[in-house]
Amino acid sequence: MRMKPSRNLLLGLCSMLALGFLYYSSGRISLQGWGHKSLYDKQGFLLKLDGSLPLELIYKYGNLSEGACKPGFAAAKMTAIYPKFTKLAPMFLDSNYKRFSKIGDHSPPFGVKSQEKIIDILLSATKSYGLGEELDSMSCKTCVVVGNGGILANKSLGHRIDQFDVVVRLNEAPVKGFEKDVGSKTTMRITYPEGAIQKTERYETQSLFVLSAFKALDLKWLRHMVFNQRLRSTDGFWKSVARHVPREPSDMRILNPYFIQEASFKLIGLPYNSGQMGRGNIPTLGAVAITMALHNCDEVAVAGFGYNMSTPHAPLHYYERIRMSAIKESWTHNISKEKEFLVKLVKAGVIQDWTNGICGAGC
Numbered sequence: 001m002r003m004k005p006s007r008n009l010l011l012g013l014c015s016m017l018a019l020g021f022l023y024y025s026s027g028r029i030s031l032q033g034w035g036h037k038s039l040y041d042k043q044g045f046l047l048k049l050d051g052s053l054p055l056e057l058i059y060k061y062g063n064l065s066e067g068a069c070k071p072g073f074a075a076a077k078m079t080a081i082y083p084k085f086t087k088l089a090p091m092f093l094d095s096n097y098k099r100f101s102k103i104g105d106h107s108p109p110f111g112v113k114s115q116e117k118i119i120d121i122l123l124s125a126t127k128s129y130g131l132g133e134e135l136d137s138m139s140c141k142t143c144v145v146v147g148n149g150g151i152l153a154n155k156s157l158g159h160r161i162d163q164f165d166v167v168v169r170l171n172e173a174p175v176k177g178f179e180k181d182v183g184s185k186t187t188m189r190i191t192y193p194e195g196a197i198q199k200t201e202r203y204e205t206q207s208l209f210v211l212s213a214f215k216a217l218d219l220k221w222l223r224h225m226v227f228n229q230r231l232r233s234t235d236g237f238w239k240s241v242a243r244h245v246p247r248e249p250s251d252m253r254i255l256n257p258y259f260i261q262e263a264s265f266k267l268i269g270l271p272y273n274s275g276q277m278g279r280g281n282i283p284t285l286g287a288v289a290i291t292m293a294l295h296n297c298d299e300v301a302v303a304g305f306g307y308n309m310s311t312p313h314a315p316l317h318y319y320e321r322i323r324m325s326a327i328k329e330s331w332t333h334n335i336s337k338e339k340e341f342l343v344k345l346v347k348a349g350v351i352q353d354w355t356n357g358i359c360g361a362g363c
């Protein structure tokens with residue numbers, strides 16, 4: 001499936017400039033207007049959000065020592081503000097993925113429909129579908145999703161980031177040279193062809209390479225990377241793509257596309273568009289990663305998300321000099337609606353925002 005050039009351009013702009021973690025000025029969320037009587041907003045989130053812990057959790061966690069991982073915390077808090085939440089959704093596609101009916105009915109990016117053949121080939125080559133023995137056997141896991149926002153710079157959060165069991169990084173965000181602020185540990189790097197690190201020497205030596213497939217072509221690309229085949233053509237991509245990924249097949253994964261579907265249609269409430277990619281209905285990779293973490297981690301923190309409109313000359317990303325004022329409206333994402341969703345999570349204490357860029361002064 002080839003995309004129209006105009007769309008490619010817009011997608012490209014969007015990725016370069018927004019990368020998903022940057023939000024237009026702090027437009028306060030308006031939760032009024034969906035009927036005075038309902039306790040819930042249109043997406044099914046509780047209207048009255050505060051950080052208080054449900055009673056049963058206070059009891060459950062009462063005896064834990066300070067700072068200990070709280071089993072089931074993120075899912076319990078999520079369910080408390082969003083009763084439709086069900087935890088079951090594996091991080092990565094595994095050999096049982098066809099039983100997960102929610103993804104069988106949708107084509108990429110929202111599911112796996114008509115991609116089963118190539119996915120089967122990929123999964124039989126990678127053979128591994130988890131985080132690795134040590135992490136998979138932990139009864140309580142803390143995760144941090146590190147966004148790429150300039151807000152991470154000069155906050156010396158690296159040491160705290162490294163203390164999480166699972167450190168999720170996105171696209172090409174570098175670690176080397178930025179350890180003080182962003183940490184040195186990378187459990188996984190979630191990316192897509194156009195966002196992936198292109199210079200092989202810039203890959204960290206250990207981490208899972210996780211594809212978030214936004215189009216059918218992305219799975220074909222992954223097949224080339226897994227089997228180390230030469231990429232003959234880059235038609236259909238909206239900018240240059242990585243041509244070699246220095247990872248063994250056993251370190252490669254396919255992100256469960258359910259997180260894109262759920263983030264878009266349920267949690268953020270973007271247009272369904274008959275279940276197809278359309279204007280403003282693709283969540284950013286950052287929102288997808290947070291959705292994945294809500295389902296698979298006991299505690300979830302984020303850093304490097306959001307930005308401060310009152311400092312237009314501050315850097316957009318922590319690792320380059322593009323300024324925030326360069327940000328443009330995007331065709332694919334709906335940054336303001338996405339921000340409303342993230343604000344709910346922070347306000348209710350479902351996730352901890354260590355750089356305070358999602359709420360800023362506004363929660």
Ligand SMILES: *[C@@H]1O[C@H](CO)[C@@H](O)[C@H](O)[C@H]1NC(C)=O
Pocket residue numbers: 059060061062063
């Ligand atoms: C917490 O500790 C007290 C005293 O040791 C015990 O009676 C109680 O059952 C414990 N609560 C939980 C949830 O484990």
Ligand SMILES: *[C@@H]1O[C@H](CO)[C@@H](O)[C@H](O)[C@H]1NC(C)=O
Pocket residue numbers: 150153154314315
């Ligand atoms: C971080 O500190 C360095 C060195 O002091 C400075 O050059 C840079 O502009 C700062 N970045 C931000 C985002 O404040």
Ligand SMILES: *[C@@H]1O[C@H](CO)[C@@H](O)[C@H](O)[C@H]1NC(C)=O
Pocket residue numbers: 279280281330331333334336337
């Ligand atoms: C984002 O959503 C709002 C509210 O639904 C809508 O008015 C706006 O046009 C959307 N923006 C994009 C880029 O789709």
Ligand SMILES: *[C@@H]1O[C@H](CO)[C@@H](O)[C@H](O)[C@H]1NC(C)=O
Pocket residue numbers: 308310311359360361362
């Ligand atoms: C935004 O940046 C300004 C200037 O550095 C600062 O005074 C303000 O507190 C920041 N706002 C938020 C919400 O972080």
